[in-house]
Amino acid sequence: MTDEELRTxxxxxxxxxxxxxxxxxxxxxLATVTVALLGVVVASDLFAILAGSRFAGLLKEGADSSWxxxxxxLESAESLYFAVGVVQFAAMVAAGIPFLMWFHRSxxxxxxxxxxxxxxxxxxxxxxxxxxxxxxxxxxxxxxxxWDASTPPGPDGAVRERLPxxxxxxxxxxxxxxxxxxxxxxxxxxxxxxxxxxxSAVSSYxxxxxxxxxxxxxxxxxxxxxxxxQHALQEHRVALAATPV
Numbered sequence: 335m336t337d338e339e340l341r342t343x344x345x346x347x348x349x350x351x352x353x354x355x356x357x358x359x360x361x362x363x364l365a366t367v368t369v370a371l372l373g374v375v376v377a378s379d380l381f382a383i384l385a386g387s388r389f390a391g392l393l394k395e396g397a398d399s400s401w402x403x404x405x406x407x408l409e410s411a412e413s414l415y416f417a418v419g420v421v422q423f424a425a426m427v428a429a430g431i432p433f434l435m436w437f438h439r440s441x442x443x444x445x446x447x448x449x450x451x452x453x454x455x456x457x458x459x460x461x462x463x464x465x466x467x468x469x470x471x472x473x474x475x476x477x478x479x480x481w482d483a484s485t486p487p488g489p490d491g492a493v494r495e496r497l498p499x500x501x502x503x504x505x506x507x508x509x510x511x512x513x514x515x516x517x518x519x520x521x522x523x524x525x526x527x528x529x530x531x532x533x534s535a536v537s538s539y540x541x542x543x544x545x546x547x548x549x550x551x552x553x554x555x556x557x558x559x560x561x562x563x564q565h566a567l568q569e570h571r572v573a574l575a576a577t578p579v
Contacts, residue, residue: 358447358568359439359442359443361440362561362565364435365557368429368432368433368436369557371425371428371429371432371433372429372554374425374428374429375425375426375546376547376554377425379543379544379546379547379550381418382419383543383547385411385415385418386415386418386539388411389408389411389412389415389536390533390537393532393533394533415536429550433553434463437460437476437477440480440560441456441459441479442456443480444480444484444564447484447567447571448482448483451479451483452479452483453475454475454479458476459476462476470510474502474506477502477506478502484563484567485563487566487570501552501556501559505549505553505555508548509553511545511549512545515541516539516542518538519539519542522535522538523535523538
């Protein structure tokens with residue numbers, strides 16, 4: 335959309351009024367809360383890796399027939415690891431709530447920028463995460479549309495092409511890998527019968543925790559980047575609307 339078209343759209347919206355539902359709103363507060371809680375997710379993943387490594391080490395010793403270590407130490411390590419898992423889950427839920435609110439609001443903002451480029455209805459920005467099967471690609475599809483519509487102008491004020499979406503792609507791939515590796519580790523742990531099998535299952539969990547940590551870090555970058563893009567574009571629109579035609 336050219337600067338002239340943007341001015342026309344803003345003028346029509348001012349004259350006709352605009353639904354509060356589709357009015358642009360700042361997402362900075364939601365982004366700040368989301369980033370802070372995703373930081374807690376990163377910390378809980380790191381704690382889980384440390385606790386899991388200790389637990390896996392004791393299990394490895396237990397698999398050795400010549401081991402005479404304390405079963406109390408093993409039980410303590412297992413209890414700690416499960417407790418950390420509860421903390422991880424709580425941190426994920428706590429971060430997920432503001433993230434979904436931010437994602438939905440960002441989708442609505444994207445519609446005020448370029449409604450034609452939004453392929454999914456706003457409700458899918460939340461529902462798409464919970465519907466089986468489609469949750470493997472619907473949220474990423476919506477994120478791509480948000481990214482496209484939120485591309486800010488260049489330094490000279492000219493409208494530019496879509497920014498590279500490598501950050502989005504890496505974040506989504508890690509998110510899918512976290513989901514798949516977590517399910518795989520859970521099945522291995524449930525089926526484990528020996529110290530060796532338990533140790534292998536915990537190692538699988540350690541891999542999943544490491545991937546989740548990286549996915550959370552990239553999620554922080556995605557939230558910050560899209561928020562900055564939308565605010566830069568909105569500032570440009572406001573400036574254009576204030577400029578006499």
